[in-house]
Amino acid sequence: MDSTISSRIILGVNKIMERYDKEVTNLAEAKINRAYIIKDVKTNDEELKNFLFTLGCYEGETVTVLSVLSENYVVSVKDARYSIDKDLAEAIIV
Amino acid sequence: MKVALTGNPNSGKTTLFNAITGKIERVGNWAGVTIEKKEGKVKKSLNKGNTSITAVDLPGAYSMSPFTSEENVTSDFVKNENPDIIINIVDATNLSRSLFFATQLLELGIPVVVALNKSDLNKKKGIAINVEALSQRLGCSVVETISTDGNHNGLEELISTAIEIKGKRQKAPFDSSAVDMADKSAIEASDRKRFEFVKSIVSEVENRKVSSNRQTKQDAIDRVLAHKWFGIPIFAVVMWAVFSISQTHLGPLLADTLVGWIDGFYGWAEGLLGEGVSPVLSSILLDGIIGGVGAVIGFLPLIMVLFFLLALLEDCGYMARVAAVMDRFFKRVGLSGKSIIPIIIGTGCAIPGIMATRTIKNERQRRTTAMLTPFIPCGAKLPVIALFAGVFFNDAAWVGTTMYFVGIAFIILGALIVVRITGEKNAKSFFIMELPEYRFPSIKRATISMFSRAKAFIIKAGTIILLCNAVVQLMQTFNWQFQVVTEGAADASILASIASPFAILLIPLGFGVWQLAAAAITGFIAKENVVGTLAVVYSITNFINTEELALVEGASDVASVMGLSSVAALAYLMFNLFTPPCFAAIGAMNSEMENKKWLWSGIAFQFATGYVASFITYQIGTLLTTGAFGSGFLPGFIVVAVIVVYVAYLMRRGDKRATEKLALSI
CATH class of the missing domain: 3.40.50.300 (P-loop containing nucleotide triphosphate hydrolases)
Incomplete structure (x- = not known):
């Protein structure tokens, strides 16, 4: 009995996740292990934007979230891994 | 070319x-x-x-x-x-x-x-x-x-x-x-x-062959080491291991041997000088130079082991993960996750620690970190901790551990105060840090790093500390008329007359004697000096002993010579650890802060922290152990109250600015 209930819950959660998935707008909502194309980097901090650019993090480039750890996101850009915080992840529009 | x-x-x-x-x-x-x-x-x-x-x-x-x-x-x-x-x-x-x-x-x-x-x-x-x-x-x-x-x-x-x-x-x-x-x-x-x-x-x-955005073993390790809940305990265990190995296990074991050699050297030099040499000269040579420098050198193994372990830690790729783990906590007190790196390096030496703040982009975060990094006890403060733990607390491991925790507490508290004083408690900052690949740390590189530190330490002991000890010994031996002070009349010496006015300020902290004041003052030149000067002014040459019996016996001797209660000793230790670091570290603060106002506020803040912490430790401790407040409670309380009120005022003012800024931005 328990197993069917739990599997139903998992199914339900998956459904919610899928719906949620369609509305991914920034990196903080991104699904793990899926490559996204960056649409925009939303920040008033021009310097930060330029810095991200030199790392290869700018519109049109791909970015992948590898793990979410303690409110930090491990992302892969070009061939490097970075740890970024939630604020920055939210600023990267995909 | x-x-x-x-x-x-x-x-x-x-x-x-x-x-x-x-x-x-x-x-x-x-x-x-x-x-x-x-x-x-x-x-x-x-x-x-x-x-x-x-x-x-x-x-x-x-x-x-x-x-x-x-x-x-x-x-x-x-x-x-x-x-x-x-x-x-x-x-x-x-x-x-x-x-x-x-x-x-x-x-x-x-x-x-x-x-x-x-x-x-x-x-x-x-x-x-x-x-x-x-x-x-x-x-x-x-x-x-x-x-x-x-x-x-x-x-x-x-x-x-x-x-x-x-x-x-x-x-x-x-x-x-x-x-x-x-x-x-x-x-x-x-x-x-x-x-x-x-x-x-x-x-x-x-x-x-493998695209770089695929999950690897590295990512699996990250998920454990930088885990939301396990990240902090793992970090705590790692740091605890570093300190317990260097300060309670391997370090002291090696130190015992070294101290044995130094004692041997002392005896040999004593024999060499013989009876014919004037007692003044022999006391300068033996107690001032060999004794004072030897007391400091005796702690070298602790520092070497510490640096070896820190080098391994820095080499394996863990530091960037710690920064990521700590970010969410440090953000709450207005710092950046990157602030943890200067603090870890600062456990070795505050100077490279303060310099490491340069990678922090946000100016206030950088300056605050540079100001607070010296609160974590550095390698040079180790001898001071080890000395007091050994002499007054039967070598209890909790003394050292507590000092690190108190240091961390002051960093957090300090950060909270600074972010409110500057009126930036609503400021937002981004965190981004590259995660390097993990690798096996190189024993060779760690060994090189350890020996280069050991070399620097020995050079320091052989120059600055030797000079300070010789000067202290001379100032203690002579009075202002350049006559040798007679035994038992040490209070008439040059050193006593210079240090006594400072000692008055220290009465509310429980250690208002000129010998301890002198050691605290020479500590600003280099923290190792605290041990060296104490060795000289109390003519003690051996702070670490091999056999347990000898340790107990020797320890009670040292404690009785200094005439301090355990509570006052703890207060003195706190005072030395949490007042401004050595001049060299203040120089590093100056160059990283690039602002005189920040520098002087930082130094004042460090003094205030050391004084208040020491006062509270002594007075509360004395109240608990004897049932009455210690000497000089009232004047000390007034000083502490003034400091607290002033800081509170600055924080209120900062808050007001923060609300104004917030109102402007909306």
Whole structure:
């Protein structure tokens, strides 16, 4: 009995996740292990934007979230891994 | 001939620099270890030419347009100081990012040779790079290097290539000279094209078996080490292991042996001087110099073990993960996760710790970290802790541990206070840090780092500390008329008369005697001096003893000579640990804060913290142990109250500014 209930819950959660998935707008909502194309980097901090650019993090480039750890996101850009915080992840529009 | 070493952060510039010059500059496995340029002559064994070559190691940069202040150093140097050759160190595992900077360097009109570093890692990761094709596309020489390897590392070829290309100019593969540098969007468009160009090269010369955005073992390790809940306990265990090994297990074990030798030397020197030498001279030589310096040197093994372990920690790639773990906590008190790195380095020595704050982009966060880093007990404070733990607390391990926790508590508290005083409690800042690959730490590098620290420590003991001890001994031996003070009348000595006025201020803290005041004062020159001076003023030469019996016996002796209660001893320890660090560290604070107001406020804050902490420890402790407050409670209480009220006032004022700012931004 328990197993069917739990599997139903998992199914339900998956459904919610899928719906949620369609509305991914920034990196903080991104699904793990899926490559996204960056649409925009939303920040008033021009310097930060330029810095991200030199790392290869700018519109049109791909970015992948590898793990979410303690409110930090491990992302892969070009061939490097970075740890970024939630604020920055939210600023990267995909 | 001048060769500049440039490249992305953590591409291995300093490791390569150390390998070609034989120097031992600090290296570590995270981005931003090097913050200043360093120069060195290339070894004769690598340099087959006739002219000597000066290599200049520069901080890492991602591009010619700087983001952090240490990146500035790099672009300024290659633009203004006309190096003859640029060696561009490219991380072979990350061509697609590194070549952006490389193509910029190729445009400068200075001959460039690319060192394709970490090429050993490529084989492991199944990445193949066609070096010839890369060289052709870039229009410059490319040499594969493994700078961590002792042999077959490609460094000889790298240097001979550098000599060959001197004076030659390459044609830039990507030319942006036609771009109008005043037009922002034009620059942006050009930079985009540059990245496109880099991509086309990479797709041509690089063959990857596994795409870099796939999960690897590294990511699995990250999920444990930087886990939301396990991250902090793991970090605590790691640091606890570092300190317990260096301070309660291996360190003291080695120290015992060393102290035995020093005692032997003392006895030998005593015998050598014989009876005929004047007692004044012999006391200066034996107690002042051998005793004082010996007391400090005795703690050398503790410091060496600590530095060895810290070097292992810095080498394996864990530091960047700790920064990520700590970010969410540090953010709450207005710091950055990166602030943890200076603090960890500061457990070794506050000076490199304070200098490591330079990678923190946000000015307030950087300055606050530089101001608070000295609260974590450094290697030089270890002897002081070990001495007091041994003498007054039966070598209890909790004393040392508590001091680190108190240090951390002060850092957090200090950060909270500073962020409110500056009125930036609503300020937002972003965190981004590259996560380097984990690797097995190199025992060789850790050993080198340990011995270079040991050397610096011995030099310090043989110069500054020796001099201070000799001066202290002289000042204690003579009175103002330059007569030898008679036994039992030490209060008439020069030292006593200078230190006594300060001692009055320390009465509310429980240690208002001139001997302890003198030791605290010499502590500002170098913290090791606290132990040295205490050894001299109380004529004690041995603080660590081998046999347990001797320790108990010796310990009670030392305690009775000093005439301090355990509570007062703890207060004295706190005072020494949490007041401003040595002058050298204050100098480092000055250069990193770049602001006199911050510097003086920082020093005042440190004094206030040390005084208040010490006062509370002594008075509350005395109240608990004896049932009454200690001496000088009222005047001390007034001082502490004034400090607290003033800080509270500053915080209120800052809050008001913060609300105004918030109102403005909405």
